[in-house]
Amino acid sequence: MRHIYLINSDSRAAQYGIGTYIIQVINCLSSIDSLRLTVVSMNSEDGILTEKKDNNVRYLTFPKVYDWRSEKEIQRYYRSVAFLLALYVDSSEDNVFHFNYLHHEPLVDLLKKIYPTSQFVLTLHYLNWCFTLKGNIKRLQTVLDKAENDRTEEEKYIYDEYKQEVSFYRKVDRIICLAQYTKMLLNEFYGIEECKLTLIYNGLIDQAIFLGEVERMQRKRHLFFGEGEKLILFVGRLDDIKGIDYLIEAFAKVIKKSSNTRLLIVGDGNYSRYLQMSADIWSRITFIGKISKQKLYEFYQIADVGVMPSFHEQCSYVAIEMMMHGLPLIITNTTGLSEMIHHQNVECRLILKEDQNELRLSVEELSKCLLKIVTDDCWAREVGKLNRCRYKDAFSLEKMRMAFESFYS
Structure with missing residues (x-):
């Protein structure tokens, strides 16, 4: 044997x-x-x-x-x-x-x-x-x-x-x-x-629980978020390679046009650096820290969009979890991450600019993509459905x- x-x-x-x-x-x-x-x-x-x-x-x-x-x-x-x-x-x-x-x-x-x-x-x-x-x-x-x-x-x-x-x-x-x-x-x-x-x-084994709109609003109230707030969710280590600095800068542009939007950052790491970057928009960013899987799945249930502005990923479990929960997901075209989302969701795949010295992510493009999802509910739902299908087709246990x-x- x-x-x-x-x-x-x-x-x-x-x-x-x-x-x-x-x-x-x-x-x-x-x-x-x-x-x-x-x-x-x-x-x-x-x-x-x-x-x-x-x-x-x-x-x-x-x-x-x-x-x-x-x-x-x-x-x-x-x-x-x-x-x-x-x-x-x-x-x-x-x-x-x-x-x-x-x-x-x-x-x-x-x-x-x-x-x-x-x-x-x-x-x-x-x-x-x-x-x-x-x-x-x-x-x-x-x-x-x-x-x-x-x-x-x-x-x-x-x-x-x-x-x-x-x-x-x-x-x-x-x-x-x-x-x-x-x-x-x-x-x-x-x-x-x-x-x-x-x-x-x-x-991943499919553990997604989909809430009705009334229950979803109740869950948001329970976690002290406004019912009308659009929630942008980042999950991961607070490391430079995760692109959080680009995300915070892009989010600052988003709230100028969609003020009822909140960025949730789940994970541990270098808090002081990113808190300092968030100084002018502290009231719109929630640093949640590292939490249990059960609690994390509650955030997937109420989030409006997931975002992964990473510079390096293989086959990200965070991306799989977000797709499993039917979330619209914004990613970069880095390493293995690019091939994960549904091929029809090309607008959610941001291109990293590459030269011999560094990779760069366009803050402007990231902010535009975030803004489109939080202001276009119909399109966001379609993107989320395609991601859910992609999970079942490629990333189920x-x-x-x-x-x-x-x-x-």
Whole structure:
């Protein structure tokens, strides 16, 4: 029987997209009778190694090590994990080790030595250079083309990260890409054979609850929003790469023409920077912070439009949640985000201007798109319906489960 070892790590990323992904993969794989599943979690706050079973899924939890000051200590931790894991791995099974983090490459090296006939899979959730360069592929090409002595310190760091990623990609047997864009990038910019690459979009179980207009107004009153207020919703980390500075600037233009509009910002991060940017329009922006999934879904039920002015995304769970709830969604054409919304919603896809130095988003275009949605209810409803259809066609949990069943068959 094929036995999947799903490798996870307690980290900030595990609290966001990767953590959601792990949960959905567990839902998918645990429902496939021909597979066994063990979830391996590292860096746990638990002080000891633990083993438990829940609904035919085995969970192995390895405690956190607090001394990460040197490469030597990191290697020692991964060696400990590899050899302790051997106590729980039946080498007679058809074992597959499924990784999700690029910094786990040392563990791949160790496990490949212990289990040379096993398969190694990586789901690629992020590309490190995208965070530094905001997904600017032209800038990456410029860095790669430069002679070593001509690179700045930042460019040397980017180049080293790129080479490290190439090394990891070549060590694994198969790579799951979350976007067609990423699959193209790995093939053309990293030289990874197309036969190693498989596209599997993220999926979510449908938990959307659609409120009638009366109930929706009651929910808005309960949360102390005005019944007539148009609510623009942003969900995500308060990081530069999410484009929040452009959003705040665009929103300032929107309220000059549609004063009964409010921007809701859900997520944690650098509050002080964005509060300072919002100084002249504080009364129209609500910083909600990080909230539970249940509470977040309440905001999806009352929002009029979702917005993601990001510079880098793969297959965003926030975008999937918004489409699942039938929200109109404004996005950029960055990396994997561009291919997510319905092809007919082209007006909601903003073009990032790209040159060799930076990517830029037009504040004017973003404000126009926001204004059109909050002032044209009929068009907004049609956009939302198309997004709901797109969710069901491409991003449901059943679609994801079928893709994984085919992948691991």
